[in-house]
Every structure is written in C-alpha cells, then in structure tokens.
Amino acid sequence: MPEKILFFSNCQKILSFLIRNPDKEYFDREVSKLTGVSRAGTNFALRDLAKVGLILREKRGKMYFYKASSANIIIKYIKILQNITFLFPLIEKLKKSSLRIVLYGSAAKGENTAESDIDIFIMSRDPDKVEKVIFRDKLREKIQYVIRTPNDFIKSKKMNSIFYKEVEKGIVLWETKVI
Numbered sequence: 001m002p003e004k005i006l007f008f009s010n011c012q013k014i015l016s017f018l019i020r021n022p023d024k025e026y027f028d029r030e031v032s033k034l035t036g037v038s039r040a041g042t043n044f045a046l047r048d049l050a051k052v053g054l055i056l057r058e059k060r061g062k063m064y065f066y067k068a069s070s071a072n073i074i075i076k077y078i079k080i081l082q083n084i085t086f087l088f089p090l091i092e093k094l095k096k097s098s099l100r101i102v103l104y105g106s107a108a109k110g111e112n113t114a115e116s117d118i119d120i121f122i123m124s125r126d127p128d129k130v131e132k133v134i135f136r137d138k139l140r141e142k143i144q145y146v147i148r149t150p151n152d153f154i155k156s157k158k159m160n161s162i163f164y165k166e167v168e169k170g171i172v173l174w175e176t177k178v179i
Contacts, residue, residue, distance in 0.1 A: 010045040013036075015055070017034060018055055018066065022068050023113055024114075025067045028042055028046055054075060080107075080109075080171070083103065083107040083108075087139070087173065091173050099150065099176050100176070101122050101172070101175070104121055104170030117144035127148070
C-alpha cells in the first residue's frame with residue numbers, strides 16, 4: 001500500500017494520524033499509543049511539527065494538546081494525498097471496468113473529516129460490474145459513489161449541471177487513454 005511508503009517516519013506517521021482526525025485534539029501519550037510511535041519519538045515529532053506550523057499546540061494546565069493546523073495549505077494537500085492513497089487499492093480494481101474515475105466533493109478539496117464519506121464518480125460501459133467490485137471491497141462503507149454510462153453522463157450534464165460542475169472540479173484518478 002502506498003501509504004506505508006509515503007508516511008513512514010515518526011513525523012509523517014503522526015502528522016498523517018492528526019490529519020485523518022482533524023476535529024480532535026490529543027495529548028502526547030494518546031498520540032504515541034494510537035500511532036505506535038515511541039513516547040520519545042512522539043515528543044520529538046510533535047515539537048518539530050508544531051515548530052513549523054503543521055500542527056497546533058495548546059497548553060491546558062500541565063498538558064499540551066495537539067491537532068492538525070487545518071488553516072495550513074500544506075495540510076490540505078497532504079489530506080488530499082491521503083484520500084487518494086486510501087482509494088488506491090479500489091481504483092486498481094475498478095480500472096478494468098471503468099472509463100473514468102473522479103474524486104470529488106470534500107475529499108477532493110482536503111476538507112473531509114473522519115466521519116465524511118468519500119465521493120467518487122465512475123464512468124463505465126458496464127455499471128453492474130463496477131457495482132459488484134465496489135460491493136466486494138472493504139472500503140464500500142466509506143465511499144459514496146455515482147456510476148454513469150457515457151450517454152447518461154452527457155444527459156445528466158444537461159439536467160443536473162450542479163453535479164456535473166462538481167465532478168468536473170474533482171480530481172481525475174484514472175481514465176482510459178483515448179487513441
């Protein structure tokens with residue numbers, strides 16, 4: 001899985017964890033336990049991440065609490081990268097039966113929370129086959145998908161221009177090469 005290659009250092013693991021849980025604050029011991037990083041490694045990483053402004057650090061009593069700095073543009077783009085790497089195994093399975101796969105909505109903007117669905121649009125000549133692939137996948141609970149044939153998509157472009165515009169603003173994760 002690409003995530004293990006992309007987020008392997010202590011700082012990367014901790015930042016990845018905090019970005020996946022943007023609405024919560026954690027103290028150092030919680031971060032260590034939930035990420036599997038040693039206490040010393042966690043403290044060094046939290047200090048360094050706070051120093052460069054990627055996470056926020058707030059003292060309450062004798063304890064410091066940490067959370068991702070959602071106002072930082074770097075955090076937004078790391079979140080988008082996380083969303084794409086999360087979907088990567090499913091995308092690989094869908095390629096065979098899809099013409100185009102687009103990530104749209106809050107996940108494409110890096111604004112999703114831990115409770116958010118991930119919206120994907122899939123253009124396919126065989127929607128039933130795509131649906132079967134998604135149904136068998138472990139990510140199905142987290143994904144909100146829309147499947148359209150090319151003709152249906154053209155029709156929906158005229159009838160539901162808001163949805164079409166949202167998909168067009170999304171991130172193309174895969175599409176067939178037109179020859």
